[in-house]
Amino acid sequence: MIEIRGLVKQYPGAAHPAVDHLTLAVPEGCVCVLIGPSGCGKTTTMRMINRLVEPDAGSISVGGRDVLHVDPVSLRRSIGYVIQQVGLFPHWTIADNVATVPKLLGWDEGRIAARVDELLELVGMEPATFRSRFPRELSGGQKQRVGVARALAADPPVMLMDEPFAALDPISRGRLQDEFLRILRSLRKTIVFVTHDIDEALKLGDRIAILRDGALVQYAAPEAILARPADAFVESFVGTDRALKRLGLIQVEAALEATGPVAPSLSIAAHANLRDALARMLEGGVDSLAVTGANGALLGVLTMSGLRRHTRTRDAADDQ
Amino acid sequence: MLFIEAWQFIVAHPGRFADALTTHVALSAAALGLAIAMAVPVGVLLADNRRATLLAITAANVGRTLPSLAVLALVMPLLGTGFAPALFALTLLALPPILINTCTALRQVDADLVDAARGMGMTRAQVMREVELPVAMPVIFAGIRTASVQVVSGAVLAAYIGGGGLGDFITAGIAMMALPQLLVGAIPATLLAIGADRLFGLLQKVLTPVGMRAT
Numbered sequence: 001m002i003e004i005r006g007l008v009k010q011y012p013g014a015a016h017p018a019v020d021h022l023t024l025a026v027p028e029g030c031v032c033v034l035i036g037p038s039g040c041g042k043t044t045t046m047r048m049i050n051r052l053v054e055p056d057a058g059s060i061s062v063g064g065r066d067v068l069h070v071d072p073v074s075l076r077r078s079i080g081y082v083i084q085q086v087g088l089f090p091h092w093t094i095a096d097n098v099a100t101v102p103k104l105l106g107w108d109e110g111r112i113a114a115r116v117d118e119l120l121e122l123v124g125m126e127p128a129t130f131r132s133r134f135p136r137e138l139s140g141g142q143k144q145r146v147g148v149a150r151a152l153a154a155d156p157p158v159m160l161m162d163e164p165f166a167a168l169d170p171i172s173r174g175r176l177q178d179e180f181l182r183i184l185r186s187l188r189k190t191i192v193f194v195t196h197d198i199d200e201a202l203k204l205g206d207r208i209a210i211l212r213d214g215a216l217v218q219y220a221a222p223e224a225i226l227a228r229p230a231d232a233f234v235e236s237f238v239g240t241d242r243a244l245k246r247l248g249l250i251q252v253e254a255a256l257e258a259t260g261p262v263a264p265s266l267s268i269a270a271h272a273n274l275r276d277a278l279a280r281m282l283e284g285g286v287d288s289l290a291v292t293g294a295n296g297a298l299l300g301v302l303t304m305s306g307l308r309r310h311t312r313t314r315d316a317a318d319d320q
Numbered sequence: 321m322l323f324i325e326a327w328q329f330i331v332a333h334p335g336r337f338a339d340a341l342t343t344h345v346a347l348s349a350a351a352l353g354l355a356i357a358m359a360v361p362v363g364v365l366l367a368d369n370r371r372a373t374l375l376a377i378t379a380a381n382v383g384r385t386l387p388s389l390a391v392l393a394l395v396m397p398l399l400g401t402g403f404a405p406a407l408f409a410l411t412l413l414a415l416p417p418i419l420i421n422t423c424t425a426l427r428q429v430d431a432d433l434v435d436a437a438r439g440m441g442m443t444r445a446q447v448m449r450e451v452e453l454p455v456a457m458p459v460i461f462a463g464i465r466t467a468s469v470q471v472v473s474g475a476v477l478a479a480y481i482g483g484g485g486l487g488d489f490i491t492a493g494i495a496m497m498a499l500p501q502l503l504v505g506a507i508p509a510t511l512l513a514i515g516a517d518r519l520f521g522l523l524q525k526v527l528t529p530v531g532m533r534a535t
Binding site for chain 1: 432433435436437438439440441443446450454455530531
């Protein structure tokens with residue numbers, strides 16, 4: 001869907017290129033997270049996709065279209081764009097803000113109004129309550145919901161998101177990440193997502209591209225990055241607790257065992273992750289948990305040895 | 321009583337008073353209009369050039385320090401006397417505050433708004449028209465308000481170069497030591513200046529986008 005080849009960007013006066021011969025392919029419907037320390041070129045790379053920054057060399061194609069040879073204005077109207085500071089227009093209502101791109105595209109009013117309500121619903125904001133409010137009346141989390149709705153307005157196949165949740169408090173951030181995942185799964189957008197937060201990358205990314213000094217160090221699924229960091233830099237970047245982070249990516253369901261004669265006293269939901277399960281075992285001082293389904297029904301048990309065996313099996317599989 | 325004598329003067333010379341008042345208002349309004357028509361577009365055109373914007377602000381600040389009378393005096397040898405030179409001088413007087421505020425207001429527009437607007441596919445002109453100008457409007461209007469007061473009070477001095485207006489009564493009053501006649505010029509001129517300030521203050525409020533008004 002997005003193909004980046006040999007991309008180079010050198011800012012005037014800088015000692016090193018911000019992006020140095022970067023090659024990266026993002027398949028359709030995939031969330032690709034660009035991550036790395038500040039100055040690694042992740043934001044510059046993203047901004048070259050919609051040509052807010054012009055590359056010095058290389059090529060970018062989006063949906064088979066050569067980005068560098070189309071009109072940048074119409075290109076941008078076909079790509080969703082979300083930034084950390086949201087950038088809602090203070091003099092426009094929430095409805096007008098969401099309608100920005102449809103208005104630029106010349107949709108008729110009825111179609112725009114219907115689309116605005118649909119999107120506000122989608123991001124969990126009651127249209128009747130929020131439609132005619134102004135940005136300054138919203139909390140940070142609400143603003144970014146509107147920011148996401150605005151980027152989705154013309155139903156672009158591709159979205160660029162530059163640290164959209166970084167300015168939020170941890171609780172709103174977690175909630176927005178969860179809702180964002182839910183929305184993504186229903187819409188199947190191709191997304192380039194920039195962050196400096198490895199936990200956010202592991203949580204949201206289908207694939208993670210780790211950048212350093214403008215070059216790609218590793219590009220793989222979260223599992224693979226945690227299991228096989230490409231080098232010492234990636235290893236230190238993902239942190240010493242990567243075993244725990246890996247557990248965080250696996251659902252309890254995957255390590256489910258048949259119930260023994262006596263059901264454990266503590267329980268955990270099947271869709272929770274193994275990291276939370278481990279925490280609950282340590283907290284309760286137990287070696288096994290009852291696993292419950294959506295309706296509270298007992299599905300089986302999770303044991304400490306099962307959890308351990310499970311992760312070890314995965315290591316063995318990874319090493320092949 | 322001075323005020324009664326001043327009133328009697330107006331009643332005795334209704335034509336002269338009406339002419340002076342009309343000239344004063346026309347001179348001020350024309351100068352302000354010309355200054356707006358020049359300073360705002362220049363500010364907009366310079367918006368993308370940081371260095372040129374700073375240069376314009378600096379030049380305007382120098383212009384601002386020139387006393388109104390000095391501007392009128394400088395114009396006279398070049399353009400002679402009458403309505404047109406007075407208009408020219410008053411326009412020069414009104415330019416700096418409007419130019420300074422337009423440049424500053426556009427510079428202060430949040431860079432994230434411009435980034436979001438560009439990123440969503442607004443053309444440069446659309447970003448200016450839809451986002452930057454509306455957001456900068458209250459500050460631009462504050463500059464116009466300042467200029468309006470300066471022009472209305474500066475227009476009193478137009479009498480010195482034969483521009484007419486309420487200043488005629490003041491200069492004549494001073495020359496003949498006729499205080500009532502001086503007040504016939506001074507009081508309406510003061511009221512006009514206060515009125516202009518109020519009018520543009522109100523306009524500034526009305527033109528501030530609803531979402532940006534102070535609660």
